Every structure is written in structure tokens, then in C-alpha cells.
Amino acid sequence: MMSFFVLMAAALLHSGYESEREKMSPGEAIELAQPEDWITIPAEDLLLVDLEGGKRIAFQLAPQWAPVHVANIRRFADSGYWEGASVYRVQDNYVAQFGLLESDRPNPDGVIDNPPPEYVRSAEGLDLTLLGSPDPYAMVAGFSDGWPVAIYEDGTASLTHCYGTLGAGRDLSPNTGSGAELYAIIGHAPRHLDRNIAIVGRAVDGIEHLSSLPRGSGPLGFLVEEKGEKASLIVSIRLASSLPEDERPSYQYLSEDSAAFARYLDVRSNRYDDFYDVPAGGVALCNVQVPVRPSTDD
């Protein structure tokens, strides 16, 4: 039988934890991270899309999930294929899409015109930190190497369409899209696209430059020139690795294996800070954006 004092100590510890919990916002949970919890994104995985007016969106590419599409995208970027590209489709609560639209520019050497689907991969051996809440779209959901991931009953896994996700536009199947036309999610997560399209990355900075663009009034949000709706010109699309080292932006994501991430996930599921009366008791996968920050040396 446990002694009274041990029980009291446990109760005190517990209440201490609870009151600490009460005061913590997701941002404060992230601040608990140790330097080694932050993982730097390789420069060759960072795609920089520069709009006019100094507006930059930085995307992290996902070569682990869509290797052929990502290899294509690197070739498009390095060859200058995207010169003159624009954001030509902005559909409210859905996507901003960019590229050359209808162009007969030939693909650069080495580009695979129609890559394999790369919509899913085997879930076997995948390291997964569980979300801990039910996911309406999958058997189970969680995080793996900094990415939100869904696992299905057939043993496959996919990245998921969350806010900021970058995907490869395509026509009807079996076309999978070469990666020349890309879209970013700017609304509520359209998870029904998971397993139906190649996810190639996600925004780590500047998505607001796409999400705040005027919407197109054409079908599917295409901008209608005749109505004075102008596609936003893209100054350049480059890999960070193509810039001189001292000009490269760099970002780090918080490892889901860290205690800070566990605390962050807890407070995303249950807010105890002052504003909240009732903790939710659960959370949707796309409401737990993996924390990202500009790289620091600390």
C-alpha cells in the first residue's frame, strides 16, 4: 500500500504539472526546445519562389516522398525553365497555382515528363510519432521526419494536404504532372486530395504572399485577363543551394522526437492558457503545423 506521504507528493507533483500546463501556449511549448531538437533543412531541399515586390515564399521539398517529382523540380529551377512564370490561379479556400500554364517550352534535359505517381509509399519502417486523435481520412495519422503523415489500412502512407502543402498539378490520370505546374494549399486542408496527387513539399515561410492574392473569378479560380485580373509575376524560382552561401536563407524544423514537440502537440490538443475555458481533448492533423524557424546558431 502506498503511503499517505507518497500519495501527497504525487498529488502535488501532478497539480504542479497541471498549473504549468495551464499557462502554456503552443509558442511557449516550442520555446522549451533544446538546440539539438532543431533540424536544419538542406539547401537543396529549399525552393525559393520570389514574387515582385520582394515577396518570397520558401518551400521545403520532400524528396523522401516524391523523388522523381522533386528531381524534376530541381532541374526546372536550375535550368531557368520557369522564367516568366506566374501565379495564374487563386481559388478561395483552396489553392494558389503557379508555373507557365500553357507553354510549349520544352522540358530541360533530364526531366521525366510523366513521373510515377509517388502519391503513397509503403508505411513499413516509417518512424511515426502518433497524433493521438482520430483522423477521418486515414487509419492513423502523425509525424515523420518533420512531415504530417497518414497511414492507411492497405499498409501505405502518404503526406497530407494541409495549409501550405505544395503539390504537383496534373491532368486526369494516368498523367501525374511533371512538377512544372505547382499549387500551394491556401485554405482548409483538402485531404481528399491525399493519395490522388503527388505532394512535393510545403511552405516554411511566406505562404501569406500567396494566400492574400486576389482570387480569380474564372472556373477553379483561374484569373481572367479580360476582366483585368492579373496573374502575379514570379521573378524567380530557385533552389537555395544555387545561391552564394552567404545569401542562402535557412530554416529548421522541430524534431517530433523531442520533448518540446510532445508538449507542443499536447497543448495543440488541449489549451490550458488563460483564454480557454474548455480544452478540446483532441486535434486535427493539419492543426498541428510542424514548428519551423529561421536557422540560428544557438
Place this chain on the structure above:
Amino acid sequence: MMSFFVLMAAALLHSGYESEREKMSPGEAIELAQPEDWITIPAEDLLLVDLEGGKRIAFQLAPQWAPVHVANIRRFADSGYWEGASVYRVQDNYVAQFGLLESDRPNPDGVIDNPPPEYVRSAEGLDLTLLGSPDPYAMVAGFSDGWPVAIYEDGTASLTHCYGTLGAGRDLSPNTGSGAELYAIIGHAPRHLDRNIAIVGRAVDGIEHLSSLPRGSGPLGFLVEEKGEKASLIVSIRLASSLPEDERPSYQYLSEDSAAFARYLDVRSNRYDDFYDVPAGGVALCNVQVPVRPSTDD
């Protein structure tokens, strides 16, 4: 034992249904609706927010869920309280907030300064059409009188924070917000706000005029005047019922009790149209936006 012919007929019928399913988009499912499936929103429940440049957002108010807040909002609108209001906060993937911000304008007669919470109501007697997929935030989710609704284990029910949801801004509890400062969701559904804040309505038209506004660079997306960020002026906030009858916009929502809604819900959960290879097998509540259209006489 069933005869071969009956089995054959059943198989044919079934395959007919499947192939019909294959071709149907959510929009096509909605087109199946009969005239009586469309329910007109009362003019006194329609709040019209007019920005400069002829940009109008129409919100349906939810007096069934937040009667005191909605009564306040009607008084604010009818008394001209909101003259000079603006959209002063735009936080990416979260909210656009509007009203007078820091004003010492006295509340109009009849306004309750601090209404009861109205965050939840009893689920008893609530007519619910089930979503049919798990909801990470509630025991069960579905639709009731045209609203997305969550039901909790304690027997309460709430409206839910989806894209376009309108809520009453508030300070820390026990303040519940008078309804003078309102916010609309312009990003992924922040469902952790459910049960913690009074939902007073949802956008039925024009939400893109809020979601495409430039983001504020201040904390929480507040616009920073010193940086040249301008709050968007609001020309007027009025109830449709205050306009002459022939100038009133009018909208209808699709009853969730209709066969068309059932089909719509099915194809939101499982896309069989040509673009899709794999139906999702489930759907999140906020990905099933209740269909709304301008009223017609058909």
C-alpha cells in the same frame, strides 16, 4: 434461394449506381436538389458587411445558438453603431477581425454589455444529420438546420469553427464579447476555439473579400499603421431586413434532410469522379460546407 435473374438485375442496378457515382462531383450532387430542399435565410438573419470598392460579405446569423449576441449585433447594425468600422486584424491562416477596435462609443440602448457565454447548448432534442466520420474534437459531428454542429460527451452541443465562421471577439473569460468586435475564420478550421467563444454566424457569400486582404505584421495579425498597413474601411454593416425589399439580397441553404444533401455528403467523403484514383473513405466536418446559393424562385 434468389433466382439468377434477380441477382443479375441487382448486380446491374448496383453497377449502374456505382458508375453514376463515379461521375458525380459535389456540385453535380447539389444539382439533384428539389426546389423544396432549399431553405431561404430570413432577411433579419442576414448581416451585410460592405467594404469599399463594392465588396460585400454576407453572413448568416445564428440566433438559435447565440440569441443574446445576435440580438446585440442586430442593435449595433440598426443603430449605426459601426459607422467608421474597419477590418483591423488579418492573421494568416486564422482570422480577419472587424469592428471599432478601441472605441469609447457607448453601446446603443438595449445592448447587453456582457452576454451569457452561449458557447454551447443542450444537445437534447437537436435534430442531427450525422457526418459519418470520426471528429477529433467531439463525440460526434453533423449538421442541424443548415449548421455544422459538434456534440460532446457531457450532453452539450456547439457550432464549430470552420472556414467562414463568424464569432464574437472577447477578452479573457468571464468576458464573452458583446458582438461589437467580430472575426471571420479565413484559414484551416481552428476547432480548438469551439466551446470557448460565441459563434454568431457564418459567411454565405463574399468571404474571399476578407481572406484576400493583406495580412497584418503586428502580433496576432493586427495591422501596423506605422508600417503603412491600412485597416480596410467598412462602408456599412446592415441587416438585409433594413434594406428596401427590392434591394435585399437573399440566400438559401440546402436542407441536410434532403436526398441531394445525402449524396453531396457521400461524394465529399468519397470522390469517384474522373480526377480521383482513391476515394478518401471519410471527411472532416469543415470540408463539408453546407451548400448555399442566391435565392431563386424555381
